[in-house]
Amino acid sequence: MPAPVNTLKHRLAKGDVLHGIWLGLADAYAAEIAASADFDWLLIDGEHAPNDIRSLSAQLAVIEGKGPVPILRLPDDDPAKIKQALDIGAQTLLVPMVETGAQAEAILRATRYAPEGIRGVGSALARASRFAAIPDYLTSANAQICLLLQVESRAGLAALDDILAVPGVDGVFIGPSDLAADLRHLGNPGHPEVKAAVLDALRRIRAAGRSAGVLSTDAGFIADCTAAGANFVGVGIDVTLFATALRQLARQYRG
Numbered sequence: 001m002p003a004p005v006n007t008l009k010h011r012l013a014k015g016d017v018l019h020g021i022w023l024g025l026a027d028a029y030a031a032e033i034a035a036s037a038d039f040d041w042l043l044i045d046g047e048h049a050p051n052d053i054r055s056l057s058a059q060l061a062v063i064e065g066k067g068p069v070p071i072l073r074l075p076d077d078d079p080a081k082i083k084q085a086l087d088i089g090a091q092t093l094l095v096p097m098v099e100t101g102a103q104a105e106a107i108l109r110a111t112r113y114a115p116e117g118i119r120g121v122g123s124a125l126a127r128a129s130r131f132a133a134i135p136d137y138l139t140s141a142n143a144q145i146c147l148l149l150q151v152e153s154r155a156g157l158a159a160l161d162d163i164l165a166v167p168g169v170d171g172v173f174i175g176p177s178d179l180a181a182d183l184r185h186l187g188n189p190g191h192p193e194v195k196a197a198v199l200d201a202l203r204r205i206r207a208a209g210r211s212a213g214v215l216s217t218d219a220g221f222i223a224d225c226t227a228a229g230a231n232f233v234g235v236g237i238d239v240t241l242f243a244t245a246l247r248q249l250a251r252q253y254r255g
């Protein structure tokens with residue numbers, strides 16, 4: 001019995017356009033509610049949300065088997081954190097702030113068991129192997145890992161071709177908020193210069209045969225990104241959806 005088939009990896013590789021949202025509430029109960037919506041994927045944010053390895057694991061467990069495929073975003077490219085994320089059972093990772101081909105190669109190697117990489121072997125006690133209930137996990141895990149890298153700076157855009165050239169990288173996600181900051185438009189991802197840079201990068205990523213990702217809450221820009229080739233499309237954030245709905249309701253009864 002091999003590692004679970006990563007349907008997200010294979011659908012993205014076919015070019016399917018898959019929609020999902022960011023989960024920043026850092027809570028399994030909230031993740032279970034999100035899993036009841038018919039998104040293709042749910043991204044559990046380990047970069048900006050107050051998550052730790054246990055909360056990440058709990059959200060993974062509650063999402064799996066409910067329809068949406070869980071994705072885990074790491075806080076950085078630390079191989080130890082990548083190892084822990086894979087051991088708790090994440091099969092799709094998003095790694096932020098990638099700026100060189102060498103960095104992309106090192107991240108890729110951290111996701112793979114030898115001889116393709118350096119992932120430490122702990123499957124005997126790992127949720128990923130269903131606690132050693134998957135006898136072929138070690139020899140089948142590599143093929144089901146989906147690695148998405150974030151490019152979100154001028155340096156990253158300059159190195160995009162090198163990053164895209166790294167074998168095994170499934171896709172590149174362009175982070176509009178951080179790219180806006182680096183382009184000196186902090187807090188304004190909708191600036192024309194930022195939007196143009198995002199759309200150009202999305203086109204380059206798809207032209208290279210990789211999946212192209214973006215996150216926006218602007219429906220018009222989401223349409224533009226999809227037209228530019230984005231096929232890993234973030235369309236919302238649970239925290240902002242929740243907060244906005246509560247504030248709007250409160251205003252209705254404020255008198």
Ligand SMILES: O=C(O)C(=O)C[C@H](O)[C@@H](O)CO
Nearest residue numbers: 048152175176177178179215
């Ligand atoms: O730079 C970006 O945009 C992203 O990487 C997404 C943000 O981190 C997400 O938290 C929404 O602000």
